[in-house]
Amino acid sequence: MAITREEVLHVARLARLALSSDEADRMREQLGDILAYIRQLDRLDTSGVVPTSHAVETGTPYRDDSVHPFGEKEEILKNAPDREDDFFRVPRIIED
Amino acid sequence: MAAIPVHEWTLLDAARAVREREVSSRELTRALLERIDRMNPRINAYITILPEQAMREAAARDEELAAGGARGPLHGVPVALKDIFCTKGIRTTCGSRILHDFDPPYDATVTGKIREAGAVLLGKQNMDEFAMGSSTETSWFGPARNPWATDRIPGGSSGGTAAAVAAGTCFAGVGTDTGGSIRQPASLCGVVGVKPTYGRVSRYGMIAFASSLDQGGPIARTVPDAAAVLGVIAGHDRRDSTSVDVPVPDYLAATGRSVKGMRVGLPREYFAGGLDASVRTAVEKALGALVSLGAEGVEISLPHTEYALSTYYIIGPAEASSNLARYDGVRYGYRTEGAKGLIEMMSRTRGEGFGAEVKRRIMIGTYALSAGYYEAYYGKAQKVRTLLRRDFQEAFAGVDVILTPTAPTPAFRIGEKVDDPLTMYLSDIYTIPCNLAGIPGISVPCGMSPDGLPIGAQLLGRHFDEEAILAAAAAIEREIPLPRVAPEEG
Structure with a gap:
């Protein structure tokens, strides 16, 4: 199944994935091959088949809506690539 | 026991020796740390080794024992974890550049249970990046190598764990299995690997790849050793709503059960087609072993098997593409330098932080979930998943366990398939259906190829019937004795 370079770049944008020009070319080829392979599923008639979202049917478990404080804020914040006080710092969001 | 070097002991022997104070946890831990020093440069099975911390833990376990108290069944026994399980204050990388300096603020439930059982943590083991791969070649920290032949892959994605166990550098490890990532490397390294029923082991703190398929489980050198570790890590966890609240049976006892009359x-x-002749011969020998003990072989059909790989390569990447959305350079992990805006920062961080295989799967998943394609791919795959589950349900109406090869061939050479994703994916063809159906599976060594490479047999069981596959695997292990620690010069 052919996939165009434009489609590759569109999907990469949706996935927030910066690809080099070479990567985009390779991705177009490999994705085309993989998608062609997985489209074999089209040969199967699945009308009336109920989709599986959970491999083991256990119903929806309920739990008490109770608070369990984590209490180690610094342990979380210390992993931040950039921070200011108790905030994660990021580059500007609204571009010029 | 004195004749056998410490690194070749079984986990159960080591645990007993510590408990009965024939040996100290410090002695065991020191011996295995030395073994790691010697072997790891050749096999690259560990991303992080914890010598000081492990010796401190061992000393603490020895003191507890001297004061009269063992924590649990793994008291003082050195083990290790695939670097996908969060370990508080110990770097947890998932084999990725994007998490190369991540210090988890908490322990995974599996980590906690291993510690509560008294085990000593030797280190964190190499793996394919985000568990995506069948060879441990996609790790940001370089490929792990098969201790039986170091020009060959150990399998993947839990290849570091399987290689480490086979090289005698730990008594057991815990890996994860999304499409075969415990069983396939166990098979290729000549050790035992268990993929429990989905929901049997908590996924809390286990870095997510495909949430409806991921399951943690033990890799060890014998079936009873694996059963003992499974008993430690299994059980319900309120922090994982998909973990199932059913009692944990005595898995170790199950390994002694007779297989007489088993179907x-x-x-x-x-x-x-596609099955290597030496693998076929070895698996037939495994069947022969079971039959000689009174089990009965029954030919069955799982008619939708040929569709499993396609189904998996839609569902896995689709779930991965959304699970991996969290790696955006904001809260933890790698961040690119000098980006001018937020979107550019995130896109470049992800472009630089993820390797080729992870990007490929994010792309497949994003494509399959994108507007206009959802029904044709993800929707369709979920329906085929129902058909695959039904195949197993119908089969298990007439048999107790299912016996198959674990992998179509013994270990291939490093670099052989790395540029050909579809061929690489085919090495998981026998392990993937088990994950899609959520049933338990185990790989147990059953032979060697003509060039001296290990071969494993896979046993599959009904949901929550790990006991049956452990019983059958233990029987095969007793009937077909094989070396479990790779020779020094593999």
Whole structure:
């Protein structure tokens, strides 16, 4: 199944994935091959088949809506690539 | 026992020796740290080794024992974890550049249970990046190598764990299995690997790849050793709503159970083309072992098997693409330098932080979930998943376990398939259906190829019937004795 370079770049944008020009070319080829392979599923008639979202049917478990404080804020914040006080710092969001 | 070097002891022997104070946890831990020093440069099985911390833990376990108290069944026994399980204050990388300096603020439930059982943590083991791969070649920290032949892959994605166990650098490890990532490397390294029923082991703190398929489980050198570790890590966890609240049986006892009268299904689709002759011979020998003990082989059909790989390569990447959305350079992990805006920062961080295989799967998943394609791909795959589950349900109406090869060939060479994703994906063809159906599976060594490479047999069981596959695997292990620690010069 052919996939165009434009489609590759569109999907990469949706996935927030910066690809080099070479990567985009390779991705177009490999994705085309993989998608062609997985489209074999089209040969199967699945009308009336109920989709599986959970491999083991256990119903929806309920739990008490109770608070369990984590209490180690610094342990979380210390992993931040950039921070200011108790905030994660990021580059500007609204571009010029 | 004195004749056998410490690194070749079984986990159960080591645990007993510590408990009965024949040996200290410090002695065991020191011996294995030395073994790691010697072997790891050749096999690259560990991303992080914890010598000081492990010796401190061992000393603490020895003191507890001297004061009269063992924590649990793994008291003082050195083990290790695939670097996908969060360990508080110990770097947890998932084999990725994007998490190369991540210090988790908490322990995974599996980590906690291993510690509560008294085990000593030797280190964190190498793996394919985000568990995506069948060879441990996609790790940001370089490929792990098979201790039986270091020019070959150990399998993947839990290849570091399987290689480490086979090289005698730990008594057991815990890996994860999304499409075969415990069983396939166990098979290729000549050790035992268990993929429990989905929901049997908590996924809390286990870095997510495909949430409806991921399951943690033990890799060890013997079936009873694996059963003992499974008993430690299994059980319900309120922090994982998909973990199931059913009692944990005595898995170790199950390994001593007779297989007389057991009905062993042989799916004809798993013994068709593409299966290496030496693998076929070895698996037939495993069947012969069970039959000699009074089990009965029954030919069965799992008619939708040929669709499993396609189904998996839609569902896995789709779930991965959304699970991996969290790596955006904001809260933890790698961040690119000098980006001018937020979107550019995130896109470049992800472009630089993820390797080729992870990007490929994010792309497949994003494509399959994108507007206009959802029904054709993800929707369709979920329906085929129902058909695959039904195949197993119908088969298990007539048999107790299913016996298959674990992998179509013994370990291939490093670099052989790395540029050909579809061929690489085919090495998981026998392990993937188990994850899609959520049933338990185990790989147990059953032979060697003509060039001295290990071969494993896979046993599959009904949901929550790990006991049956442990019993059958233990029987095969007793009937077909094989070396479990790779020779020094592999």
